[in-house]
Amino acid sequence: MKKRILSYTFFAVVILVVSVTLLVIRQKGPRELQVSIYNQWNELFVHEVSGKKKVFINTKGTKKGNVSLSEAQGYGMLIATEQTHTDSNKSQEMFDKLDAYYLSNRDAGTNLMSWKQVISHNGKRIKKYHNNATDGDLYIAYSLIRAAKKWPQKAPYYKKQAKAILEDILKYNYNSSTGSLMVGNWAKGTKYANLLRTSDVLPAQFEEFYHFTGDKVWLSIKDKMLSNLVELSKKHKTGLIPDMAWIKKDGSVTSVGKKSHFGKYNRYYYYNACRLPYNLSQSNDSKSRLVLRKMMKFFMSRENIAGGYTLSGQQLSNYQSASFGAPIFYAAKDSKKYNKLTQLEKYIFMQKLEVNNYYQSALVTLASEKFFKN
Structure with missing residues (x-):
């Protein structure tokens, strides 16, 4: 009996979440929700290095300063190429500032990015850690290839960087x-x-x-x-x-x-x-x-x-975790046979991005591309 009551309760909660989700979408519209997610991402996690026209993705704050990871920078650069709702020049400006930060924080003697950096709270000092993390450089290289397609006037520059990163990934x-x-x-x-x-x-x-x-x-x-x-x-x-x-x-x-x-x-x-x-x-x-x-x-x-x-x-x-749910939603959106998962995980796009959870917020922002795509 207890299991049956719990099942009915869960079912009622699912119906409520789906109903609220559909209501919010109707009231705001998919485009407005997508803009909201991107704006939250930019506001919460994209930080500028003081006076240097470079920006990094802030994964967390510590007493010593803010922490950025190459994985985060890769996600940030990829997200910048997807921001089609904003003025293209502004999106490219954002991408170029993220790119400039990557270029100034490469692992010594390579085109691979330092896996971790600690940036002082005034933005004037950066402690760069040795070695790279493969996933970060894969994302950065891919984002540069996408940038070359999106902003062809600067394609040779982006392509040159992407080629250099890919050569060093194979080398190291x-x-x-x-x-x-x-x-x-x-x-x-x-x-x-x-x-x-x-x-x-x-x-x-x-x-x-x-x-x-x-x-x-x-x-x-x-x-x-x-x-x-x-x-x-x-x-x-x-x-x-x-x-x-x-x-x-x-x-x-x-x-x-x-x-x-x-x-x-x-x-x-x-x-x-x-x-x-x-x-x-x-x-x-x-x-x-x-x-x-x-x-x-x-x-x-x-x-x-x-x-x-x-x-x-x-x-x-x-x-329930949006870090796990967002990638599943992204995959489920490709097939009607996964409609159950699509409906179950829609709720994550109705919530505010969590300022203390960079990783989850990145995955939700990336998955939102599929959510709002017809």
């Missing part, structure tokens, strides 16, 4: 033994060279890099890293994939263990792997679709999207 972040990208240049020559961060698998972007450079290594990387995901997907009925996995000498892959250097949750579907529905849904590759379909089937069996899962499908939390 590619493991020819595994055929996959490493998590960062610091992993080269260590046991972590065989560590796979599953959120680094960007099949649509890898294909774009191939068309941009003509280098077939990018197609090889796409195929190999997707094959790794397929193998991980087959290990569990849920199709869920861990944040991180080891690539063994024989080429097989397995989730990291309980004593992972990167935290106890990295063997689960957590805050890295939650990006996979967003990443995979952008690709038409058969392996991408295979992995995505199995994951989406699991999520269709859920009554809500929780903040993390074991690979067998047990919830790691009792709260």
Whole structure:
């Protein structure tokens, strides 16, 4: 009886959320909501370096200053290329300031961005950390290619930068033994060279890099890293994939263990792997679709999207998380068979972006492109 009451209560809440969502959309209009999300993103997370015409994405504030990450900068640059509702010149100005910050914070001797910087509160001092994080540079390179298409008058400049980044990713972040990208240049020559961060698998972007450079290594990387995901997907009925996995000498892959250097949750579907529905849904590759379909089937069996899962499908939390829901919504919007997920996750676009949750806000802002696209 108790379970039945809870089920009825949940159903009533879902109906209420959907009704309120539809009412808000009718009152404000999709375009106005999209503008609101982008404006919130710009206001909360885009910060200018004092007097230098450079802007960074502020992931959090500390006593020592604000913190920016290369991943954040990549997201920020990508979001800037998507802001079609604003004047194109203003969008490009924003993009160029983000780009200028990236250029001034590259890892020594490379075109890869320092993975982390701490900016003093007055914006006059920046502490730059050594080494890069692969995902950040992948996003930055992709955003530059998009910028070249959107603002052709400056295309040669953007293309030159994108080419330089992609060459250095292959030079410093590619493991020819595994055929996959490493998590960062610091992993080269260590046991972590065989560590796979599953959120680094960007099949649509890898294909774009191939068309941009003509280098077939990018197609090889796409195929190999997707094959790794397929193998991980087959290990569990849920199709869920861990944040991180080891690539063994024989080429097989397995989730990291309980004593992972990167935290106890990295063997689960957590805050890295939650990006996979967003990443995979952008690709038409058969392996991408295979992995995505199995994951989406699991999520269709859920009554809500929780903040993390074991690979067998047990919830790691009792709260709903937009960090997990936004990528799933993005993937669900492509097919009517996932209408349940589309309706369940619409609520995230009605809420204010959380100032203390950069990561979630970035994923919601990126997913909003699909939400408002007819």
